Amino acid sequence: MKYKANTKRYEKLIYRRCGNSGLLLPPITLGLWHNFGGKNSMPSESKKMLFRAFDKGVTHFDLANNYGPPYGSAEANFGRVMNSDLKKYRDELIISTKAGYDMWPGPYGEWGSKKYLTASLDQSLKRMKLEYVDIFYSHRFDPLTPLEETADALAQSIKNGKALYIGISSYSSKQTIKMNKLLKQRGINCLIHQPSYSMINRWIEKDLLNTLKKLGIGCIAFSPLAQGMLSGKYLRSIPKVSRISDNSSLDKKMITKSYLFKIKELTKIAKKRGQSLPQMALSWVLRHQTMTSALIGARTVKQLDECLDSQKNLVFTKKELKNIDIYAKEEKINLWAKSSND
Numbered sequence: 330m331k332y333k334a335n336t337k338r339y340e341k342l343i344y345r346r347c348g349n350s351g352l353l354l355p356p357i358t359l360g361l362w363h364n365f366g367g368k369n370s371m372p373s374e375s376k377k378m379l380f381r382a383f384d385k386g387v388t389h390f391d392l393a394n395n396y397g398p399p400y401g402s403a404e405a406n407f408g409r410v411m412n413s414d415l416k417k418y419r420d421e422l423i424i425s426t427k428a429g430y431d432m433w434p435g436p437y438g439e440w441g442s443k444k445y446l447t448a449s450l451d452q453s454l455k456r457m458k459l460e461y462v463d464i465f466y467s468h469r470f471d472p473l474t475p476l477e478e479t480a481d482a483l484a485q486s487i488k489n490g491k492a493l494y495i496g497i498s499s500y501s502s503k504q505t506i507k508m509n510k511l512l513k514q515r516g517i518n519c520l521i522h523q524p525s526y527s528m529i530n531r532w533i534e535k536d537l538l539n540t541l542k543k544l545g546i547g548c549i550a551f552s553p554l555a556q557g558m559l560s561g562k563y564l565r566s567i568p569k570v571s572r573i574s575d576n577s578s579l580d581k582k583m584i585t586k587s588y589l590f591k592i593k594e595l596t597k598i599a600k601k602r603g604q605s606l607p608q609m610a611l612s613w614v615l616r617h618q619t620m621t622s623a624l625i626g627a628r629t630v631k632q633l634d635e636c637l638d639s640q641k642n643l644v645f646t647k648k649e650l651k652n653i654d655i656y657a658k659e660e661k662i663n664l665w666a667k668s669s670n671d
Contacts, residue, residue, distance in 0.1 A: 335384035343640075346621070349546075352494065357387055357625060358391050358549060359627070361396050362403075368399065390422065393428070393430070394432050401456055407457055422463075424457070428468055429446075441474040441482075447485065450465055450492070462491070464493070465491070467496075469498060476511060477511055487517055495512060496520055498522070498524070505546070522549075523550075526550035527610060528559055528614075529555050553610060553614040558588070592606070594655070595656050595657065604642055605635060616643070
């Protein structure tokens with residue numbers, strides 16, 4: 330039986346304007362970094378998550394060329410679902426992809442050259458069975474490629490009709506200003522920046538958020554739950570099904586006594602607000618006026634629903650924010666720091 334979208338899908342979420350653009354995004358975006366890969370088809374639970382998200386008003390699905398595993402499989406699986414079930418809703422969807430990290434062997438398979446970015450976008454469109462993506466990102470700053478060349482490739486993607494908007498990810502404030510200027514010189518606006526940001530990874534508060542506000546660029550925070558470290562799942566032991574057990578992007582060494590103490594105290598604050606810790610963590614990220622959306626990952630429909638329910642309580646008192654600040658401290662978990670430090 331083919332999927333049919335909920336007719337009341339737009340009744341609950343309050344969409345946010347992305348910077349100074351005309352584009353509205355849902356406050357929660359579903360990312361396909363993990364759990365949507367596989368060589369031949371998307372896992373059934375992941376497919377259910379796509380449908381549940383859209384049924385609840387989530388119009389934005391975020392991918393990248395190397396999402397899987399294996400590389401490219403998340404896009405290929407999404408393309409199959411797009412072709413079989415979501416094609417008639419294409420004009421209601423915001424689909425983004427990125428290029429910048431390792432994708433294929435040899436000197437042209439990563440970073441920020443025009444050769445790589447152009448080839449990667451062509452491959453992504455083919456895998457997803459799309460004529461264009463809504464947002465194409467430079468996934469990371471490349472210190473060895475002139476920023477002008479990266480800007481040329483991004484601008485070319487719009488001029489060739491392969492992307493509607495341009496974004497950047499994990500760029501420092503300084504490099505964001507430079508890229509924004511270069512894109513404007515090419516007649517293109519930088520729509521959005523995608524940095525890592527959470528209660529225990531607060532680097533963007535130093536200057537990037539102010540820079541984005543001044544430039545009129547939207548912001549979508551990825552890893553707002555610190556890859557599950559703000560879920561409370563590690564309080565007692567390390568679950569068999571988790572990023573740490575998978576040995577994918579987290580290390581056991583990150584589960585320190587300092588971290589566990591902070592999570593326990595933050596959980597208490599969340600409970601007083603009538604929220605779970607993940608829900609409060611998402612609400613906290615979205616408290617910024619500049620923040621357009623929070624980009625989540627999920628393993629199950631139940632996790633997805635819990636995250637979406639964060640929208641039921643987005644208001645913080647000054648006292649709550651002050652108490653949160655006591656425990657919402659850096660835990661040295663920013664795996665993408667090098668790109669934003671260049």
